[in-house]
Amino acid sequence: MEKTLKNKQHHTKESDFHDFNHDEEEGADFEEDIERREGFSAGSDKKIILLLAIGGVCIIAALIIVFVIVFQDSRKEREAVQAQMNLESMEQQPHSDEEAGTVPAQEEASDGQSAASSEPEEMPDVPAELEMQEEIQVGALDDDQDPQADGAAGTEANGAEVTVSAINKDETGSTTMGIDVSKYQGTIDWAQVKEAGVEFAMIRVGYRAKSTGELFEDPTARYNMQEAQAVGIKLGAYFFSSAVTQEEAKQEAAFTREIIAKYKITYPVAYNCEDFESPDSRQYGLDAGVRTSLACAFLDEIQAAGYTPMFYAAKGELEGSAKWDTQTLAGKYKIWVAQYPDQPYPATGASSYTGAHAMWQYTSQGTVAGIPKKTDVNIAYFGYTKEAEAKDETPAEVVEANPEVGIIFTEVNETVTAKQETNLRSEPSTLNDTSIVGKLVHGDTATRTGVGHNGWSRVIYNGQTLYAVTSYLTTNMEDTGQQAPPQGPVYTPVNESVTAKMETNLRTEPSTVNSDTVVGLLHNGEVLTRIAVGDNGWSQLDYNGQTVYAVSSYLTVVE
Template sequence: DTPKKDANIITYGIDVAKWQGVIDWKKVKEEGITYAMIRVGFRTLDTGIIVEDPYGEYNIQQALKNGIKVGIYFFSTAINKEEAIEEAKWVAKFIGPYSITYPVAYNCEGFTDPNNRQYGMTKEERTDLAISFLDYIDKKDYTPMFYASKNELEGDAQWNTNTLSKKYKIWVAQYINTIGEDMKSSYSGEHHMWQYTSKGVVSGISGPVDLNLAYFEYEADAKPKDDKATEEVVADPTALINFKEVSETVTAKAETNLRSFPSSKDPDTIVAVLKYKDTAERIGVGDNGWSKLKYNGEILYAVTSYLTTDLDYQEKQEKQEKHENQVPSIDNPEAGITFTQVNENVTAKEVTNLRIVPSTEIDDTVSEVLYNGDIAIRTGIGDNGWSRVEYKGKTLYGVTSYMIVVEQN
């Protein structure tokens, strides 16, 4: 449908990508949102691979299902004409089965970063790539639109703005401090859509979202360019979590809930309880503190710190606690102490007491005095700072830091 534009027309919309998570589009519609500019994909900043936005198709389907008109944008890092056209073809194929009424926009940012593959390109080179992308979109009978910030557009600072604005709709980003009915962008150039804040609050979206005004509207929905049938997409709630792939058997340290979603906010997500000695296959460790598990044929999630790969965890813990709670005594001088076995000659740095118990907490335990030059045989170094030695036919204990090793002649 041809856009209708006059001085009085303003339509209210949002633009979304994976950062907005799983959106409740019914609630978004109830907020009065007319359209959504949806990111469908991007080319990576370093390797230059085209990647589908994990929520792109879900967002298109659900926005349309709830009566919200859809526009599209793609984040480009193309470095030559071939890549720019490749991006445009990828977008056109991706959106072909859907009613895309609002424009299809070219988005390119971050090119002043030395780590960006576009670093060092001139504005003329980047403008030519945008034209290649948008001309292909135009040939596919979509409305092409160019997105950039006010600072990049004004005075041809980063783009040949005059050339682009003569050919395509312009979507300008310029954020304001006060939002009201009479607000206007301070961008002086012609523009058709204005992104006026990145901190919008819209029901159905957790967290901030970009808000936009369009100075045009469409009375009817565009027809899909491709009659290919599509299946309804289910949004993956974990798409924003980076999971390191693993394959290992785990159990609970005590017991822990297994959930359908890696968050403890909703009690309704609890599917099962994993108890100590019950096992599950861990297939991923997330950067959010959760693990991905296979359990009884389902993919579930548990807090990583509540799991262990040690299937004898509790027995070892009990043994360790029992060991740590033991106190050296005359009857059991090495209780609670772990000794590393050695066999070496030692003497005192100056002079040190040798005791029948490796502790100063018990009175009258000094048996011998070791002077510098006297030789004892050390048979163990304890984790409590004491050494076990053989001296004058007795097993005794001295402070490790008061002794030095001497070479045997």
């Protein structure tokens, strides 16, 4: 039994040894397998990492390429935008100090004119036609070629009577109040105008003769700009056009900017064109499209010169593009509309014109302290916190109020008397009755020092320089002549049927000074007989057996 046990133990040991060796062999094989697997896994991991690294590098490179392309495009776009902004700045020069206001009819007129920099701007080239003009001609006070009638605008009636006083800023916000003036307002005391609360003035620079086409400076333009600027009233300007070609319109713009260059023009420079339907107008027969292109030619030149362009017309001419391409004009420029309600601003809070507009002329019957005649009054829906600088820094020549501007006098030295009797006036014009300061009767003498080309004489009477109609004077003390006709306008007899272009007042006298003289209203389509045409811009009409007066430019002949 012991031997058997030993054999069993020996067998067991051998089995154990065999099993151990077998286990060692299997363990070695397992380790080799593990090593092979680990080697394979490590190799695979290295390949994956390498591929990922290569992919990452490619992605980064692609992103860099895209970034460079986008950056270059963005830079080019920025440069293009900056170039455009610079170009627009040169052309428009928006005023950084403008106070934008709210405009009736959904317009916000915020694009003002910039105050000029300390460096004077280079003025655009002057057309050859203007360069050849040796000297700017100044228009006469009495000029039947002046296309602007004294009184209401376009198709508007005269408007409500109003006395101008300062606007309550708390009620109107950035709304500003102003006037527009020309020779028809006479010599203005601008200090009184300032005290009346007027904030800006649109000064007529000049006009083109309605038949001959000559260019004339308004005889009061420089004096008005000088004096208004001196008292702190901000300046705007306008030109009254009779251009028939774009070249003429550009010439008018050059004419305008030459005159205004030395003054501080803060408010817009406007294009005004009326009376184009009168047969004696050189614009007669031009359609709305052609006239609009002429306005654009003028205003584009004004904008290029660094001023804010603005277009002026009456409500009836703008609505429905009746007389102008309103959409084109309103899309490019500020609009200044004339529309006269029965009750003036602020009783009437806004114009009935529904189109976009930046300025509203609400009457031609304004009474303003310092202005001897009725004047147009305006509300602008924008303002400026400071004055612009003049485009030309050269100081403007100082001018004095001179009633003789625009009149060519032949100097003489002779004693005259009245053929019978004549008025002596402080200015050579019948436009203003307040200019009458006395009478010269036959036998009483004065010294004549000049004979004007417009039918007026300059005389010295009791130490005063006064004016009298030349045809009422004589150097022959024995010549009593025939009874001189009543002094005043000359009416040429006619016999023709007329109607109103739109509508116009009929008055008992040829004057808009007193609203009590209105006896009727003539509408388009209603026909009256015109019996005379005056050299003062008024026509005599037969109205139910009564002689009445209407503004000639508001009438048209019925064929």
